[in-house]
Amino acid sequence: MYDPEPSSGRRVAWPSNGISEVPFRTYTDQDTYVREQERIFKGDTWHYLCLEAELTAAGDFVSTTVGEVSVLVTRDAERTVNAFVNRCIHRGNLLCMGRQGNVKKFSCMYHGWTYDLTGQLTGVAFEQGVQGKGGMAPEFRKEEHRLQKLRVEVLGGIVFGTFSDKVAGLEDWLGADVVRGLTRVMNRAPTLLGRNTQILPNNWKLYIENVKDTYHASILHLFLTTFKINKLNMPGGIFINPDGGNHYSFAKLDYEAETAAYKDEGIRAESDFRLQDRSVVESVDEYGDGVSVQILTVFPGMVLQQVRNTIAVRVIRPRGVDRTELEWIHLGFEDDDEEMTERRLRQGNLIGPAGYVAMEDGFIGGFVQRALQYNDEGAGVVMMGGHEAESQTFKASESAIRGFWKHYRALMGE
Ligand code: FES
Ligand SMILES: [Fe+2]
Structure with missing residues (x-):
């Protein structure tokens, strides 16, 4: 009979401190991959x-x-x-x-x-x-x-499913904060603007960690820093549900100040680099709350993003221990006028497989996977912002990543 708990392999050993050190073998171990299919994807998850x-x-x-x-x-x-x-x-x-x-x-x-x-x-x-x-x-x-x-x-026009008979109902399982974040973005009937799929040459968990990683955005993504689009000092925060796996982070932008700064750019600019065509970032405060970026995850593999006026669902689908399919589903809303659709499509250049920003997220996991090839002893350090997986009012933190591992370890029994 098929054994969902392979006994042949060594189980990945976790350091005793829990979730702020992550064993590298979790990204390379075939037995772990098989257990994840049973315990995570067919387990108590939506x-x-x-x-x-x-x-x-x-x-x-x-x-x-x-x-x-x-x-x-x-x-x-x-x-x-x-x-x-x-x-x-x-x-x-x-x-x-x-x-x-x-x-x-x-x-x-x-x-x-x-x-x-x-x-x-x-x-x-x-x-x-x-x-x-x-x-x-x-x-x-x-x-x-x-x-x-x-x-x-169904929540916010999104259909969710679970194999589990015993997992809580969707909203209880997501947690009140994440339900609020999800329904904030999906607050009216969505339309499908398009989709694309890319293959990531890495373990699926490296991508979801990257999404939860607010630390890297202003460092890895040169487009953001070069054109001064996103900074860690923008007001914002991170909400994490009690189980740890679901989260959203958000950042606020002073839209009026940004518009004024653009008009005034000759005085304010510190580098010689300019966007000749600003329409790729020019955005409107469509939710009326000043939040320009909201990244939400549903454990284990769904992302809902609002980056200015580009709205997308990303779905992370494991296809082997070092291969992952990432689908981007680009959304608009039924009440969008032509101008808004055009705006969403232009800003869509920031995201997706070749996005000015998202491109780096697509390759960085592959570099990690290469570095772990036949060299996966030890553990990575996830201590930015402490050791816990609590909601935080600042973004220089890896607490959402620790939240993922908290939920993951509970389900995997590790
Ligand atoms: S496998 Fe025989 S009918 Fe489907
Ligand atoms: Fe990123």
Whole structure:
């Protein structure tokens, strides 16, 4: 039988102080990767599945993955959103090959078994045999078989799913702060502006750590410092839920002062570098609260970002111990006018695989992974801002990273 708790390998040893030293082997160890699929991705966690806007009509479906497991999300005739594992119960074939579409039912290409939009088995080819011979065993009942179901909840137009029967409801699990952060950005009906996917040559955890790392932004990202766009001294803070894994950080900008500074740039500029075309950063305070950057994570692998007026969901999907798929889903809102859509698209140049800013986040994990190749003893130091994983009113801190490891260790039993 398949053993989700491989006993052959050494378990990664954690230093006793908990979450401010992270063993490098956690990014390179194959047994850890297998345990993560069971304990994190199929465990007591909620995962991004799709946008509700992708399932407008009955019969609409989206194919996705939770961890490495293929999952279908549907809107049925009763308008309920369902999610179930994309694996035929007959012989385990991948049931649906499509990425997205509209269907009346799912038919398996292998032996033609069919399922309705809730995942219930509805048809078995040659169930009664042929010419009175063969057919399914008499005790077999179609009604007793269905595709493995996930629990589903929708918040802010985002469809979430979990394999767990016992994890708390989505909002309790996210925590009040993170619910507030999520619904602040997703406060009206979203539209899909586009998407792209990149492959990161590194362990999935290096990317989610990077997202939670407010420390690096003004150092690694030269675009920000060269053009004086983001500084650690902007007012802001970090909210972390009690379990540690969900968080958001935010920074405020004085929009009026920025506009004035641009007009006055001849006096204020300290470097010779200028953006000839400022439209890539010119933004409006669309939420009316002065927050220009809000980065939110949902453990283990979803990010919701507002960087000025560019809004995106990022989904981190592990594809092997040193390979990760990162999808960017660029959003607008139904009430956007043409000017706002144009603004979002221009600012979209900052993010995504080749983004002026996000580009560095896409490659830095690969450099770490290379440095760990056959050299993964010891542990990394995550002590900026202390040893705990508490919410903070400043950003020179790695507390959100420690929060990730707090939740991770609890689920992994390490
Ligand atoms: S594997 Fe799907 S019908 Fe046989
Ligand atoms: Fe970054």
